[in-house]
Amino acid sequence: MALIIDIADAVAAELNAAPAGTFDPAIAAVRRVLPEFELADLAELKASVVPKAVEINGSTRSASQFDLQVDIGVQKKLGKDLDTEVAALCGLMDQIADYLRRRALPGVPGAAWVRTQNEPVYAPEHLAEQRVFTSVLTVTYRAIG
Numbered sequence: 850m851a852l853i854i855d856i857a858d859a860v861a862a863e864l865n866a867a868p869a870g871t872f873d874p875a876i877a878a879v880r881r882v883l884p885e886f887e888l889a890d891l892a893e894l895k896a897s898v899v900p901k902a903v904e905i906n907g908s909t910r911s912a913s914q915f916d917l918q919v920d921i922g923v924q925k926k927l928g929k930d931l932d933t934e935v936a937a938l939c940g941l942m943d944q945i946a947d948y949l950r951r952r953a954l955p956g957v958p959g960a961a962w963v964r965t966q967n968e969p970v971y972a973p974e975h976l977a978e979q980r981v982f983t984s985v986l987t988v989t990y991r992a993i994g
Contacts, residue, residue: 852957853900854880856990857919859956861898864921864945872944874937876923884922891926891981901987912993916963921945921986924975931980935971938982942967949988963989 857880864878876896884897901918908914923942927934946965954960965988972983 851900852915852992852994853903853917853919855957856917856954856960857898857900859954859960860919860921860949860988862956863949863952863954864896864898867948871948872941874941876941876945878921884924886924888926888979888981891924894923894925897922897924908993915992915994916989917960917992918987918989921988922983923985924981924983927976927980927982931976935976935982938984939970942970942984942986946986954990957990957992959994960990960992963991965989 861878861880864876869875874894876894878896878898881897881899884895884899886895899920899922901920904916906914906916923938925938946967949962950965951962965986967984967986970984975981975983
């Protein structure tokens with residue numbers, strides 16, 4: 850299978866293998882190709898892991914460096930107290946970022962965490978138009994091959 854798919858699958862598996870209580874609220878990460886949901890489905894928190902990008906650079910004469918990015922998207926339909934609910938879900942995004950930082954992926958030996966970006970922290974247009982929290986972490990892993 851493609852290395853980027855292996856990385857995305859390994860990230861989802863690693864998130865799902867976290868000890869109980871690691872994430873509040875709890876998540877069930879699913880690797881997806883297209884994370885589209887009906888509004889009614891977002892009453893329950895969704896955590897999607899999506900392959901994003903692959904950058905290949907020369908490392909040595911005989912090896913290449915692969916920087917592989919996966920997006921971890923969290924979405925949930927919110928109630929009336931946007932400030933409190935958004936703050937709690939931003940805390941969840943911090944927990945996910947902290948959990949993956951410098952963590953090896955057992956399913957992909959040789960892939961190392963490089964960086965995590967949180968953009969958007971949340972999508973204001975989703976909040977304004979549909980009262981849906983949407984946030985995306987982009988996690989980059991590096992492999993030499």
